[in-house]
Amino acid sequence: MGLSSIQGDGGGGFWLPRAASTGAGPVDALFYFILAISVIFFALIVGLMILFVVRYRRRAGQGAQASPAHNTLLEITWSVIPLAIVIGIFAWGFKVFMDLATAPANAYEVQVTAQKWSWLYTYPNGHVEDVLHVPGDRPVKLVMTSEDVIHSFFVPAFRVKRDVVPGRYSTLWFEALQPGEYQVYCTEYCGTGHSDMLSKVVVHPPGGFEKWLDNASNILNTLPPAEAGERLYRTRGCIQCHSMDGAAGIGPTLRGVIGTQRAMRSGAVVTADENYLRESILEPQAQIVAGFEPVMPTYKGRLKDEEITALIAFMKSLKSENGGGQ
Amino acid sequence: MTPQDATHGQGAPAASAENALGGDHYLNHGRGVWSWLTTLDHKRIGVMYLVSILAAFLLGGVFALLLRTELLTPQQTIMKADTYNQMFTLHGAVMIFLFIIPGIPAALGNFVLPLMLGAKDVAFPRLNLASYYMWVAGALFALISMITGAVDTGWTFYTPYSTTTSASVISMVFGAFILGFSSIFTGLNFVVTIHKMRPPGMTWCRMPLFLWGLYGTAIIQILATPVLGITLLLIIAERVLGVGIFDPALGGDPVLFQHFFWFYSHPAVYIMILPAMGVISELMATFSRKRIFGYTAIASSSIAIAVISFLVWGHHMFVSGQSNLAGMIFSFLTFLVAIPSAIKVFNWTATMYKGSVWLATPMLYALSFLFLFGIGGLTGLFLGALATDVHLHDTYFVVAHFHYVMFGGTVMGFLGGLHYWWPKMFGRTYSERWGRLAALLIFLGFNITFFSQFVMGSQGMPRRYYNYLPEFTAYHVVSTLGSYLLGLGFLIVMIYLIHSLARGRPAPANPWGAATAEWQTASPPPHDNFTSDPMVDDPYDLERWRWDDRLSGYRLDAAAARPAGAV
Numbered sequence: 001m002g003l004s005s006i007q008g009d010g011g012g013g014f015w016l017p018r019a020a021s022t023g024a025g026p027v028d029a030l031f032y033f034i035l036a037i038s039v040i041f042f043a044l045i046v047g048l049m050i051l052f053v054v055r056y057r058r059r060a061g062q063g064a065q066a067s068p069a070h071n072t073l074l075e076i077t078w079s080v081i082p083l084a085i086v087i088g089i090f091a092w093g094f095k096v097f098m099d100l101a102t103a104p105a106n107a108y109e110v111q112v113t114a115q116k117w118s119w120l121y122t123y124p125n126g127h128v129e130d131v132l133h134v135p136g137d138r139p140v141k142l143v144m145t146s147e148d149v150i151h152s153f154f155v156p157a158f159r160v161k162r163d164v165v166p167g168r169y170s171t172l173w174f175e176a177l178q179p180g181e182y183q184v185y186c187t188e189y190c191g192t193g194h195s196d197m198l199s200k201v202v203v204h205p206p207g208g209f210e211k212w213l214d215n216a217s218n219i220l221n222t223l224p225p226a227e228a229g230e231r232l233y234r235t236r237g238c239i240q241c242h243s244m245d246g247a248a249g250i251g252p253t254l255r256g257v258i259g260t261q262r263a264m265r266s267g268a269v270v271t272a273d274e275n276y277l278r279e280s281i282l283e284p285q286a287q288i289v290a291g292f293e294p295v296m297p298t299y300k301g302r303l304k305d306e307e308i309t310a311l312i313a314f315m316k317s318l319k320s321e322n323g324g325g326q
Numbered sequence: 327m328t329p330q331d332a333t334h335g336q337g338a339p340a341a342s343a344e345n346a347l348g349g350d351h352y353l354n355h356g357r358g359v360w361s362w363l364t365t366l367d368h369k370r371i372g373v374m375y376l377v378s379i380l381a382a383f384l385l386g387g388v389f390a391l392l393l394r395t396e397l398l399t400p401q402q403t404i405m406k407a408d409t410y411n412q413m414f415t416l417h418g419a420v421m422i423f424l425f426i427i428p429g430i431p432a433a434l435g436n437f438v439l440p441l442m443l444g445a446k447d448v449a450f451p452r453l454n455l456a457s458y459y460m461w462v463a464g465a466l467f468a469l470i471s472m473i474t475g476a477v478d479t480g481w482t483f484y485t486p487y488s489t490t491t492s493a494s495v496i497s498m499v500f501g502a503f504i505l506g507f508s509s510i511f512t513g514l515n516f517v518v519t520i521h522k523m524r525p526p527g528m529t530w531c532r533m534p535l536f537l538w539g540l541y542g543t544a545i546i547q548i549l550a551t552p553v554l555g556i557t558l559l560l561i562i563a564e565r566v567l568g569v570g571i572f573d574p575a576l577g578g579d580p581v582l583f584q585h586f587f588w589f590y591s592h593p594a595v596y597i598m599i600l601p602a603m604g605v606i607s608e609l610m611a612t613f614s615r616k617r618i619f620g621y622t623a624i625a626s627s628s629i630a631i632a633v634i635s636f637l638v639w640g641h642h643m644f645v646s647g648q649s650n651l652a653g654m655i656f657s658f659l660t661f662l663v664a665i666p667s668a669i670k671v672f673n674w675t676a677t678m679y680k681g682s683v684w685l686a687t688p689m690l691y692a693l694s695f696l697f698l699f700g701i702g703g704l705t706g707l708f709l710g711a712l713a714t715d716v717h718l719h720d721t722y723f724v725v726a727h728f729h730y731v732m733f734g735g736t737v738m739g740f741l742g743g744l745h746y747w748w749p750k751m752f753g754r755t756y757s758e759r760w761g762r763l764a765a766l767l768i769f770l771g772f773n774i775t776f777f778s779q780f781v782m783g784s785q786g787m788p789r790r791y792y793n794y795l796p797e798f799t800a801y802h803v804v805s806t807l808g809s810y811l812l813g814l815g816f817l818i819v820m821i822y823l824i825h826s827l828a829r830g831r832p833a834p835a836n837p838w839g840a841a842t843a844e845w846q847t848a849s850p851p852p853h854d855n856f857t858s859d860p861m862v863d864d865p866y867d868l869e870r871w872r873w874d875d876r877l878s879g880y881r882l883d884a885a886a887a888r889p890a891g892a893v
Binding site for chain 2: 012014015016017026027030031034035037038041042045046048049052053056057058059062063064065066067069070074075078079082083086087089090092093094095096097098100101148149150152154156157159160161162163165166167168170183185186187188189190191192193194195196
C-alpha cells in the first residue's frame, strides 16, 4: 500500500471529508439538510419516549390512565408532514444528481481500465499510467470499463462514484477545485486484492498537466531501459502483486527471478530467461509458479514490445543491485 | 384483588394449572429424540427452529467478532485476505439466510401463531415439518461449501465475480435455493392458517398485530422468494453449463443479476423487519398496560410496506449504470416506503402516553428497537436520495445503516419476543436482573460498534476492505471494542437463558398480563394448546387482567370481563 501516505482527504469535517470538486458542495448541502431533519425527528421520538417512560412509569396501585386509542387528525398530521419532507428530499436529491449526470462539453477525456487489482488510465496521446493525472482548470470526463469483474471508481473528496462493468462503458466527470492529490478507491468487491486496489488523482496547477504528460509519455526515449522499466513496473499495475524486495505477494517477487530454476504448479521446472518473462507477461496463464493462483490478467496489446524489453531490463537489474528500490 | 373463582364465567380461561411443568405438556408429551424429529406439533417445530437458528446466530456472531478483530489494525492482524473475504461472506450468508429470515417467523411465529388464534396447530403441520427439514438441508449445503473451499463472493453473489471465482459457489448457492423453499413453505402455511383458522369473534380488525406482521411477511415470502430461486438456478446453469446469462465473456449481462437479486433481496429486508415490528406492537401495548394506539394504521402499514417493498429494489443500484429515469423512480418509491415505517414508530411512541410503562426485559428491547430503528430508518434518507447515495454507496455508512435496521430492528425485536414468550415456551422465568443488565450492555455495545461506522463511511471508508488506510484506524478500534461489549452482552443472555431452563422459577400462565390468547393456557401449553376455548374478541383489552400475588402473574378479572358471546 504505497499510497497510504496520501492525505488528500484532510481538512474535512466530522462527517464528510474536504469537498474538493465543484460538484461536492451541492451534495454536501443536501447531506447536512438531511442530517438536520434526522436529528430533529430523532430528538422528537427519543425525547417523547424518554418523557413517557419517566412520566408514566409503572407505579404501585396505579394503572394506565384513560386516553384515546386513536386520533384521526393526529394520525393524518404525522403521516402527511413526513411525506411532504421526504418528497422534498427526493426532489432535491434528484436535481443535484441530474446536474452532475452529464459532463460539460469541454471536458478532458481519459479512458479508465479496471482489472484485478489496479486502475490504468489511458490519455488521448496513448500514454498509460496507474495514477490519474488531470488538469486543474477544466472538467475531466472518465470513460471506464473493466477487463474482468465489476469494480467501482470512488473519489470521496469529489463525491463521485460509478461502477465499472466488463463489456460496457460507464462515465463519470468532475472538476477539481484546487491542485492536490486525492484518494481513489475500488468500492465494488472484486476478490483478494480488493482493498489494495487503490489509486490517486493528481490535480495539476494550470499548465502543469501538459508538461507532465510530455515528460511521462517519453520515458522510453529519455531514461535508461532499467529505469524506464521500473517506472512501468510502478505505473502499470505490476507493483500491486509483485514485490521488488523478495517478499511473496499475490504473485511471486521479481527480485532475483532472472536466471533461476522455477518450479511450476504443473510439476515442470523452467529456467526464468527473457523468453519466460516475456511469456509470463503476455500469457500469464501458460505457466503458473507453484504456490500461486492463476489470477494475473494478460498484458497482450497493453504493453508495447519496447516496454516489455524495458521491464525485463528492470527485472535483470533487481538481480545485480542489492539495494532494490529507492 | 378479585376473590372470585377463576372458573367463574364462560369466558374465563380453563388453565386450571397455571404452570404445567409438573404434569403433561407439549415438551414431555411423547418422549425420545424420535418423537421430536417426527413431530407435527407447531410448538415443537418452533422450538427446533429456535435451537437451530440460535446455533446459526452464534456461528455468524463468532465470524463477526473475528472480522472485527482482524480490523483492529490497518494491515494483517489475525488472518489473511482470502480468509477475511470468505469470513465476511459467511457472516452475511449465515446471518441472513439461516438466522434473520427464518428467525422471528419460523421460530417465534411457529410457536405463537396458532396459540394466538386459539387453534390446535397451523393449517398444514406436515408442510411445517418439511419446512424445517428444508432449512436443515439448506444449512448442510452451506456447511459443505464452508468445508470444501469457502465462498468468497459476499452474500450478494454478484456476477461475474461469482461465476468466475474458483470457490465452491454452487453448493452455497444451492443451499440458499433450498432455504428459499423453507421460507416459501412457512409463508404459505401462515397465509392459509390466518385466512382459514381464525376463530369466531376474531375478525381481521381484531387480529393481534403480531399476526398482521406475520401475514405481511408471508405474502412477501411467497411472492418474492421464487425469484431468488430462479436467479440462483441461473447462476448454477451458467457455471455448470456455460450458458451466458450474467457473464459478459459468454454474452451475458452482469447488471441483470443485480436486478434479479435485489428484486428478491429488497423485499427480503421486509421479510426480516415486518415480523419484528409485529413483536414490538405486542410489547408496546402489554408493557404500557394500554390499548395499542392506532391499531388500524399499524395493521394497514404492514400491508403497505409489503406491497411497496416490491418496487424499490433499484435503490441498491444507483451507481450501477441503470438509467437516470430508473434511478428517479426507484428513489421516489423508496421515500414512499419510509412513511408506513414512520407511522408505526409514531404509534408505538403514542401508545406509552398516559400508560403505565413497565420496564421489564422485553420492554427494554422494545425501547432499544425504537431508538435504533429510528437511527436506521433516518439514515436511510441519506441513501434513498440519489445525490448523497452516490457518495455513500458501498461505504461503511451502508454497513452501519443496515446493521441498525437489521440488528437494531429485527434482532432487538427477536430478543424482545424471545424474552416475552420464553416463560410460555418453557414454563420457566429467567433472571430479570441479568436480563436487564444484558439488554443494557447489548444496547451500548451495539451503538459503539456501529455508530462509528457511520462516521468512517461518510468519510469515505469502503466496505469489504481487508486493508485500510491508517487514517481510519481510530474508528475501527472503537468499533471493534464495541463489538466485544456486544459479544459479552449476548454471552450473558445465553448463560441466564440456559440456566433458567434448569433452575428458573416456574412461570405463571400470564406473567405479563397480556390479553392475547396464548396467555390463556398453561405455561408450557399442553399438546393440544387449550383445554377450553380462549377469549379472542379483543387482543388489547388489558384492563380485564389483574395482578395476583398468589400466582406471581395475572388472572382474569371476571367482573371486568365481558361475557363471552357479547362480541
